[in-house]
Amino acid sequence: MAHIETDLGALGGVKSARVNLTGRRVAVVYEDGVIAPQALIDRLGFLGYMARPFDPRETGLTKDDRENARLLRALAVAGFAAGNVMLLSVSVWSGAEGATRDLFHWLSAMIALPAVAYAGRPFFYSAVNALRLGRVNMDVPISLGVLLASFMSLFETINGAEHAYFDASVTLLFFLLAGRYLDHLMRARARSAIAQLISLSAEGASVIEADGTRRYVPARELKAGMLVAVAAGDRLPADGLIREGTSDMDRSLLTGETAPETVKPGSLVHAGEMNVTAPITVEITAAGNDTFLSELVRLMASAEQGQSRYIRIADRLARFYSPAVHTLAAITLLGWLLLGHGWHDSIMAAIAVLIITCPCALGLAVPAVQVVASGRLFRSGVMIKDGAALEKLAGIDTVIFDKTGTLTKGEPALVSPLMVSTETLALAAGLAQASKHPLSRALVREVAKRGLQPVSVSDIAEHPGLGLSGQYMGEAIKLGNRAWCGMEESADDHGLLEFAFRRGAKVPVLFQFEDRLRPDAAETVAALRQMGLAVHLLSGDREAAVARVAQAVGIDTAVSRASPQAKLAYVDALSKAGRKVLMVGDGINDAPALAAGYTSMAPSSASDIGRTAAETVWMGESAAAVARAVRVGRRSQRIAKENFALAVGYNVFAVPLAMIGFVSPLVAAVAMSTSSIIVIANALRVGLGRTADAGSAKRDADTAPGTRALRDAA
Structure with missing residues (x-):
């Protein structure tokens, strides 16, 4: 990751480059006119990575299916070879000698060598590309280990030796591929919600011409001002205003509510929403990359591109992996030879070191958590615009709410x-x-x-x-x-x-x-206080209105008639006092305070400036999203630390065992694959937490002074 980011960042006109390991993407911010996208693609090709411009529609299952098929074919070949070579090896293990033993060794070679050549391609191609560019990636020692075991077995067979290790070679490859295949499946499960978002977009629409005729137009060719007919059961292809017809609209994408909402002429509707009951005519106001759905896609992409402190640490550690692992393997080989062991045992010990130290678990420890957490929050109506915001949400100790449009509707x-x-x-x-x-x-x-x-x-x-x-x-x-x-x-x-x-x-x-009040406003405040957070209300409204809301939701510290400058000063004062502030606001007057906070949130109903300034945006009316985001942030931070400890602890424990000969290459392959799977499986736990975050504090919220009175009045 760091190598790609550093190399691209050194190009003239490139402001920043950010690699998304799980999503297999790189986002580059560059100056148009100074450097062209093709130059970036060419540079990535030089670095050994085939690249093309990102098309959100390619983030669905097609690409994953191709990768699945490639790995599954390689796994099937390796499994077939491993099973058959194992059967042939039984006679040798049972005491076959002379010509019989040599025959079974040669039969094993005829099965194992083609299988290694075919099934090992995912590792070999990656390793060759890296070496061609003068680099060493994690597939180099894996390939070296598999090839060394295979060539050693062939050498022993040619010389009529008593033992050959073709069974170990293909079984080793089988377990490596099994680990990579499971790793791919679990990454696909953890991958972002972008593909789900894109699937909500209509492929095209029936455009109504001036003479009343209709023609089908692909979504990418739609323009503002066009009239489109949307039948019941169809999704909207663009944002627009309803000109004719009344219908019920599934607006869960925007509001988070599952109940359809009635829309009529003059209602604003968005791409991705589904027309439920009756045909309508919509005048397009925004199409293509300008739609609300496209904005959600960009927000999700930004969330996954963000790098937390732990990702940067893991990346720096992984950078030193290749030199370290080859040095350790060389030390193991020389050490065993100096201690009087034969070439065979010494090389097998070195192979075990090469394989067991693969840093897959370290590289996946934090990004996997980040992607799973972002996906879970999205499905519950919260958009993380920056991956680092998750880490910040976990670290806050103070929450400041604006009143109008934030705690209230x-x-x-x-x-x-x-x-x-x-x-x-x-x-x-x-x-x-x-x-x-x-x-x-x-x-x-x-x-x-x-x-x-x-x-x-x-x-x-x-x-x-x-x-x-x-x-x-x-x-x-x-x-x-x-x-x-x-x-x-x-x-x-x-x-x-x-x-x-x-x-x-x-x-x-x-x-x-x-x-x-927004639904669950009082419950949300109570939930935040149960988490040990200080909650403040900061509003530009009149004292009586602010006091009424503060009493209703259970906030003790409330400030009224605060100008934008006063809000900014209030947040700055808390920050200088060492507090880590989550600022929650929705208006233009909140933008400076949103930017000044340690992190920030805004509802989707906020002004454009408010949504831009905030690092997290929630959809729907309920304020419970605030408590939910904090809970998921804390949970993801805890699991990220667990993954980091697991990845580092695995290497600290496993490498010495391999160096002293307690681990065979086969066991090393199983251990390496298992460590990656454990890390990703642990990351998936982020999505298994409770979803009713604010509801757990409902009883305490109901005791807040004035809550029942305000509800009854509402």
Whole structure:
């Protein structure tokens, strides 16, 4: 990994190069116009790696199937040869002598040598490419060990010796291939969710032409502005706005919710979502690489490319592997010869050292955990944009929440008066629909939810800082603040948002709105506190509104009326005090604080700037994703340390045993393969943890002051 990254990074115009070992990809950031992609591909070819531009659609099963088939064929040939040579060796072990023994040795050679030549190709090709470039990779000592055992056996056969070791050669290769095949299968299982994401994308769409005719257009050729017909049961090929039709849409990709959501003309829909019940016509607003689905793919790729501290350590250790293992093998060979052992026993001991020290386990120890953890979080609605964020999530000791859009939904809902005449509500909505004010939109939503139509109002005028006015059946009507509508001001608004409505000389009606909590907000805070984390609330909202939410979710430390600069200063102060802060926010005003935190999270509903600044993004309404991400981060960090210890401990324990002759080449092959499989299997444990993270703290959350009252009000 380090060799590729260093070599590519040294090219002019290349800003950075990052290798994804598990995904078999390298991501390069370069200056367009200074260096061309083909130059990067050519350089990788010079380094011994056949490369081509990354196409997300090739991350599915086809490529893995080809690799599986290649390894499986090699494994089958090695297994066939091992079984038959073992049968032929039984007569030799039983005491066959002279011409009979020599005949069985030659028969074994006729089976074993072609099998080694064919089944050993995955190792031999890799080793030759490395040597051609003046490098030594992990397949060089493996190939050297297999070939030495085979040629020694052939030498013994030609000279009519009593023993030949063709059975050991092909069985050794069989176990090496079995380990690599299982390693490949488990890597494929651990591999990213990118292939799953891409599978959600439609291959094409039926485009509606200006004359009403339809033609099929591949997804890659779709453009913004096109009208496409989407039948029930089809997935959307691009992002867009519904122009005709009402249907139910499976939006689990975006919201994490399995229940379909009703969409109608004007609704925004995204590529990858499935139209469930009725045909619709969609006007494309974003296609190809500009869709929300493509953004998710890029986020997942970024997550897998990130390197944690442990990956960098493992990479540095693996860099010293080749010189060290060949030195140890040479020392073993010379040591055995100096102690009076024969060439045969000395070479077999050296072969065991070459094979048992393969650093596969060390190279996979951390990347496998990172990929499994990112995949598990994605499936539960959390996107990790940087692999290093997992390590950071495990190390945090403080969580700071913004209020609006983070602990709350960011969508005011009418809570009072619940019993109001339909005429008054429809009339107020008639004024409200002329304004873009959040409370005006909330009032219009409430009217639509009740199945009402806003009343037509004439002479509507908007008065900045005051509200709206208009005429209805000869009466003046107003919608706005208390004073504007002739109501007395109140010293305590209980943290609610207010709109007053007045019709002529009638008594004004006060509409009160509440920005409702996200599902599981209180449970999430309780879960974080159970993990030993300090939880703060930092908001630019009014003191009463902030205090109401803080009391409802159980946060003791709350700061209100905080400007973006104040939020940044607050996070900086905690950081300078040695705290490792997870900042959770959603707006443009949170972006500086998100960037200043040790790590950061944002909901998918956040502003573009907020999502860009955050290292982790969660989808759906539930705030439980925050606690879930921290739990998975901690679990992955613990398992990464276990894997690192297993990989290092294996080599510390196994190498001395091989050097003193306690391990044969065959046992070495089994041990090496087993160590890699154990490391990957341990990494898969990340995906077996509990998923109901915040739910375990529900009982404590329910005791938080004000939680039940706020829920009832909502």
